[in-house]
Amino acid sequence: MDKIIPPQCLGIMGGGQLARMFAIAAKQIGYKVAILEPDENCPAKLFANYHIVSKYDDKIGLDNLAKHSTVITTEFENAPAESMAYLEQKTLTFPKHTAIAVTQNRITEKTFFNSCGIKTTMFREINTLSDIAQINTDMFPAILKTNTLGYDGKGQVKVNDHAELEQAWETLSQVPSILEKMVALAHEVSIMVARSQNEISCYPVVENVHVNGILDITVAPAQISKGIAEYIEQAAKTIIDKLDYIGILGIEFFITETGEILANEMAPRPHNSGHYTLDACMTSQFEQQVRAICNLKLGNTRLFTNAIMLNLLGDIWPENKTPPWDKILGKYDNIKLHLYDKAEARPGRKMGHLTVLGDDISILYAQINEIKLLLGLN
Ligand code: ADP
Numbered sequence: 001m002d003k004i005i006p007p008q009c010l011g012i013m014g015g016g017q018l019a020r021m022f023a024i025a026a027k028q029i030g031y032k033v034a035i036l037e038p039d040e041n042c043p044a045k046l047f048a049n050y051h052i053v054s055k056y057d058d059k060i061g062l063d064n065l066a067k068h069s070t071v072i073t074t075e076f077e078n079a080p081a082e083s084m085a086y087l088e089q090k091t092l093t094f095p096k097h098t099a100i101a102v103t104q105n106r107i108t109e110k111t112f113f114n115s116c117g118i119k120t121t122m123f124r125e126i127n128t129l130s131d132i133a134q135i136n137t138d139m140f141p142a143i144l145k146t147n148t149l150g151y152d153g154k155g156q157v158k159v160n161d162h163a164e165l166e167q168a169w170e171t172l173s174q175v176p177s178i179l180e181k182m183v184a185l186a187h188e189v190s191i192m193v194a195r196s197q198n199e200i201s202c203y204p205v206v207e208n209v210h211v212n213g214i215l216d217i218t219v220a221p222a223q224i225s226k227g228i229a230e231y232i233e234q235a236a237k238t239i240i241d242k243l244d245y246i247g248i249l250g251i252e253f254f255i256t257e258t259g260e261i262l263a264n265e266m267a268p269r270p271h272n273s274g275h276y277t278l279d280a281c282m283t284s285q286f287e288q289q290v291r292a293i294c295n296l297k298l299g300n301t302r303l304f305t306n307a308i309m310l311n312l313l314g315d316i317w318p319e320n321k322t323p324p325w326d327k328i329l330g331k332y333d334n335i336k337l338h339l340y341d342k343a344e345a346r347p348g349r350k351m352g353h354l355t356v357l358g359d360d361i362s363i364l365y366a367q368i369n370e371i372k373l374l375l376g377l378n
């Protein structure tokens with residue numbers, strides 16, 4: 001494959017914040033950008049040369065995206081597999097729909113991790129009532145999750161016994177689901193890994209804290225042992241290679257209280273926990289996505305400074321009132337604010353993020369806590 005260079009046009013499925021930050025990275029280098037996104041006022045709009053307003057499975061829209069783009073990628077895992085397969089027939093498209101498909105279903109995803117020799121939580125498929133009856137009591141307490149379309153803790157119910165499991169499955173409309181044994185978590189961590197035709201490159205392992213199922217903060221790098229970090233890096237390289245994946249991939253791991261390292265899930269795109277790379281690394285995860293799909297040399301992933309990223313959800317825009325940015329931007333010289341230009345704030349909606357940078361992680365934690373107070377959080 002030739003190298004794709006500016007001013008060729010890079011296409012992306014979706015127009016949300018991940019497409020926006022991808023477009024900014026691509027345009028900075030000098031590429032043109034085409035997005036396919038039904039929402040006319042989407043976050044990526046301002047940075048797209050071409051905005052194809054179309055459903056994700058509309059052939060005319062897909063043809064139009066392919067016509068403009070030398071190479072196409074995606075900002076979300078639920079781009080219909082058929083659409084991605086269709087685009088592959090028309091132009092270069094990465095990652096391949098076969099790799100994306102593995103990440104779209106929690107059963108295939110965990111089975112794949114296991115096939116790479118990487119452990120996961122114990123899990124069982126739940127497709128019928130008799131599957132429930134056959135669950136051994138040692139699986140409880142457990143979490144029932146829909147196999148597909150779950151995110152930010154949605155489509156998940158905790159259960160303690162068979163009766164609760166039956167009830168929970170009904171709550172999830174009896175769709176095909178996965179039952180996972182609960183594990184006691186010491187840390188939740190993730191890693192971004194990229195692969196081009198010739199190379200694989202990892203970012204540092206980072207630690208994530210979730211609130212109400214949504215990512216709250218990411219600490220870079222994770223405060224874990226060198227041995228664990230090296231194991232996770234190696235696992236990420238094995239996963240991306242075996243998936244024959246081109247692009248950027250986010251992988252979440254659990255580290256349990258007993259020291260087990262379990263792969264949880266992966267996202268075939270830039271990941272919320274990789275946003276710190278915009279400000280703290282030599283190459284951002286979005287530039288890395290560009291480099292990977294354009295068959296350029298992968299960028300250096302060195303972390304210049306420690307960082308903590310805080311997600312900014314719609315909850316801090318009560319009645320769409322602007323948060324007190326003056327108090328934050330007027331106070332700190334080490335903070336980077338990123339707002340996604342979403343017109344309407346709703347509770348739980350990702351509106352932006354900010355990152356604080358510096359050597360001393362305990363100072364960064366203290367700053368994040370101060371900033372949370374200023375924003376009316378905690
Ligand atoms: P999502 O797609 O919503 O991010 P996850 O599988 O990552 O789904 O689950 C969301 C969160 O729920 C995890 O980040 C973790 O905090 C918790 N969780 C999920 N599965 C387990 C488990 N088996 N044991 C303990 N906690 C879990």
Ligand code: MG
Nearest residue numbers: 152252264265
């Ligand atoms: Mg998750």
